[in-house]
Amino acid sequence: MSSRKNVFGFFDNSIERLARTSAQRxxxxxxxxxxxxxxxxxxxxPLLPVSRKAHAAEAHGAFKxxxxxxxTKDPTACNYWRYCSSDGYLCACCGGGPATCPPGSEPSPSSxxxxxxxxDDGKMxxxxxxxxxxxxxxxxxxCLATDGEMPVYRPQLNNDIVWxxxxxxxxxxxxxxxxxxxxx
Amino acid sequence: xxxxxxxxxxxxFSASAGVLPAFVFVALLFATARxxxxxxxxxxxxxxxxxxxxxxxxxQDYARNCxxxxxxxxxxxxxVPALKDRVGYFVHTEEGRRYIVQVPGVATNVLDDKRxxxxxxxxxxxxxxxxxxxxxxxxxxDEVGELRKHPLKQTIPVRESVVQGLLAAxxxxxxxxxxxxxxxxxx
Numbered sequence: 297m298s299s300r301k302n303v304f305g306f307f308d309n310s311i312e313r314l315a316r317t318s319a320q321r322x323x324x325x326x327x328x329x330x331x332x333x334x335x336x337x338x339x340x341x342p343l344l345p346v347s348r349k350a351h352a353a354e355a356h357g358a359f360k361x362x363x364x365x366x367x368t369k370d371p372t373a374c375n376y377w378r379y380c381s382s383d384g385y386l387c388a389c390c391g392g393g394p395a396t397c398p399p400g401s402e403p404s405p406s407s408x409x410x411x412x413x414x415x416d417d418g419k420m421x422x423x424x425x426x427x428x429x430x431x432x433x434x435x436x437x438x439c440l441a442t443d444g445e446m447p448v449y450r451p452q453l454n455n456d457i458v459w460x461x462x463x464x465x466x467x468x469x470x471x472x473x474x475x476x477x478x479x480x
Numbered sequence: 481x482x483x484x485x486x487x488x489x490x491x492x493f494s495a496s497a498g499v500l501p502a503f504v505f506v507a508l509l510f511a512t513a514r515x516x517x518x519x520x521x522x523x524x525x526x527x528x529x530x531x532x533x534x535x536x537x538x539x540q541d542y543a544r545n546c547x548x549x550x551x552x553x554x555x556x557x558x559x560v561p562a563l564k565d566r567v568g569y570f571v572h573t574e575e576g577r578r579y580i581v582q583v584p585g586v587a588t589n590v591l592d593d594k595r596x597x598x599x600x601x602x603x604x605x606x607x608x609x610x611x612x613x614x615x616x617x618x619x620x621x622d623e624v625g626e627l628r629k630h631p632l633k634q635t636i637p638v639r640e641s642v643v644q645g646l647l648a649a650x651x652x653x654x655x656x657x658x659x660x661x662x663x664x665x666x667x
Contacts, residue, residue: 369523377522394524405557408548416521422535422543448591452548461549462557475520476543477535477551 567612
């Protein structure tokens with residue numbers, strides 16, 4: 297009985313002490329400022345890129361899976377946003393960039409064109425999937441994404457094809473993705 | 481009584497009256513420029529200063545379905561017939577007009593009849609306006625819908641027949657101007 301009283305007494309005393317010290321130390325304005333901060337902070341949450349990424353993916357159902365995991369900073373990773381329909385070795389891992397060929401290989405003059413959703417601004421961009429040709433397969437960072445890709449009987453929308461038509465050699469080295477315009 | 485600094489204040493006001501419209505004008509200029517060009521939200525694109533424009537309507541349908549091979553200027557690699565400065569010749573004859581729609585890449589395209597017709601007209605006018613007949617009739621959705629029901633099974637012989645027809649009709653005098661692989665001769 298007395299022990300229960302002690303426990304309750306401990307809580308009572310602690311909370312009373314906390315309330316009294318805060319009342320003495322903190323002004324009412326400080327409380328308002330904190331509350332205001334919390335409210336504004338809550339309103340700002342939807343502005344964070346993460347949240348927009350989720351909404352952007354929702355708006356374009358077909359692109360959901362890739363876009364939800366996509367990022368815009370590291371072109372040597374398979375989930376770099378421009379690679380949403382890329383199939384092959386990333387040129388960015390082979391001494392080139394996301395849209396440039398590694399030394400010793402040449403960009404194919406022909407390509408196939410798809411589109412990827414940029415997770416940071418929620419906009420759809422047209423991407424030219426251009427293979428770099430004329431050198432043995434790079435074999436670094438193999439990636440396969442299939443957003444918007446169609447079966448091989450629609451060759452202009454297919455990524456299994458070696459896109460080296462018009463290059464001096466049909467030997468495939470790596471895949472690049474160049475932004476060519478805004479699609480909306 | 482006016483204080484000695486009054487004229488300075490008035491002067492400053494009149495200056496700002498001129499500055500404000502100028503500022504608005506410059507801001508509008510920037511706003512217009514941004515409507516046409518944008519930097520993708522991408523670390524590398526920002527670093528390289530990549531700017532892109534909007535590609536909409538027929539231009540986007542062309543970009544998504546044709547441009548990869550035919551090129552954004554209507555001219556590309558020898559394996560792919562050039563459109564620039566030549567595709568307009570084909571619509572001078574009925575046979576050529578049918579060929580443009582029934583060639584498999586066009587007839588079996590994912591675009592519906594209306595968008596396909598609009599895109600074909602856009603291609604003809606964008607890449608080959610000079611070669612179009614003076615009385616060029618734009619393709620309609622109905623015409624395209626009817627023609628595409630019969631995609632060509634053989635293209636080369638039909639194309640050859642179209643070329644002979646254009647030569648016979650005097651539309652072109654040199655077959656090289658409309659040859660399949662005459663890429664190097666296109667101006």
